Amino acid sequence: MKRLLSIELHKLRYNKSAKVISIVYFVLITFIALIASIEFSFGNVNFRVADQGIFNFPYIWHFNTWVAAMLKLFLAIVIVSMMSNEYSYRTLKQNLIDGLSKREFVLSKFITVVGFAFVSTLFVFIVSMVLGLMFSDFNEVSIIFSQMEYLLAYFVKLLGFFSFCLFLGILVKRSAFALGFLLIWFILESIAFGLMKWQFFKDTDIANHISQFFPLQAMSNLIVEPLSRLGAIKTAASQLGEGFAKSYDVSWSAFIIVLAWTFIFSWLSYVILKKRDL
Template sequence: MLQLLKTEYKKFRYNSTVSLLFILFTVLFPTVILAGKSILKNPSPPFPSNNIFYEFPTVWEYQGYVGNWLVFFIMGFMVLHMFTSEVSYKTMRQNIIAGYTKKEYFISKMIVIVCLAVYATIIYTLSCLVLGMIHTTGFDMELVFDNNWASTRFFIMCMGYMCFAFLVANVLRSGGLSMFLYFAFALILEPIIKGAMLYYLKNSAMNYLPLNTIEDLMCMPLFRTSSDFLQTEAGVSVVNDLNVTIGLSIVYTVLFVVLAWVKFKKSDV
């Protein structure tokens, strides 16, 4: 396993796209939310002040929501690039010819995804802790970690997005096409389906859509706060129960991996 990871590191260490995305993610993660400080000096209600974005325990949710977009765009793009570039350079084919079994090649990519998810989660956890400690008056451990397993949720979210990107890259193999489908599915197609489900079914079934479920692991904090109100008033909830979201996200992630493996195993290299 470690050897597979070392080899992946050697492959992508000098890849300018991967390096740029990696730096971008690392730099943007703690800074994007800080930019809000100058943009949102006097936020409108229901936010009492912009300090809510940075103090414990709400920093976990707001920083998580920022991370949601960054992981979806940057980490997802990185996974798509790492897989499809090997297809276009034909190095995937050469790796297999040189001796990797299909299983080893697949596992090597999965290890990279897990490592990226761990890295993103560490950055998330550290940035939340630092931002929270700077902006929270008084230090109460209970308050600091009153976050509903935020780091675990964030990790599952990273895995969900990246495994979806991996599945798309596996199915389409072409860099441009898979990037288009990845972004279009999440940003256009699924919201249209969601809207249609809400319009025709008039219930909360739309919340069970795959990317919506993964997104809800770290959704816009206001959605979760207003969910109960909407449920009572309109009979429709905009987010699922957190435990359901976690469980379903794991199921979807496993499904993405299984489908990607079945496709990879069956396809010619």
């Protein structure tokens, strides 16, 4: 495994576009800190975003993982381009000639995917911890380290998404087409949900129950949007006669579904590569 990882790190070291995109991704995550300086004015009322509790422990684990997850497309570009380069520069064929089996090749890519997900999760943890210690109103140890399951959900979400991107990269061979296929898949899931909700079952609950098994929807279900948890939002909603009856906990059913899809995508990547004549 160490040998496989060293091979992938060597390739990434000389991939300038991958390094640039990865740096941009991590820089954008650090920009979450800039949210603290944003100040809004409504008439005579001024308020700063950081003062609304978004950096309070343990809410920050939920908020930051949700925001960071929206940036995952940057690393998805790295994953698919990494696979595309294997075909373009014929390094895949050379690796196989040098004695690397197809199973080991897919395993090396999966290790890279795990590495990207782990480093990103660690980075979000560090950024969140620093921001929380600076701005949180609650600094008790028991509170700081509560609800950290959002970090695990974030890791699994990235793992599933990157495995999907790896599968598309192997299937399509070209990064632009792979990303296009990813967009088409998202549209198809949305259309399928709409048809179930408005045409076939005409029931939102049934549509939600079935769509939770869709890969992208399952990844989305791992971390529910956190904004409606804010006290200011709840207060405004109650004044308007509205309420939020939803669970913000990590969906463990989505957790299992995403892990299952991760296995399926990795297995399909190997099957495609095994049968393909290189």
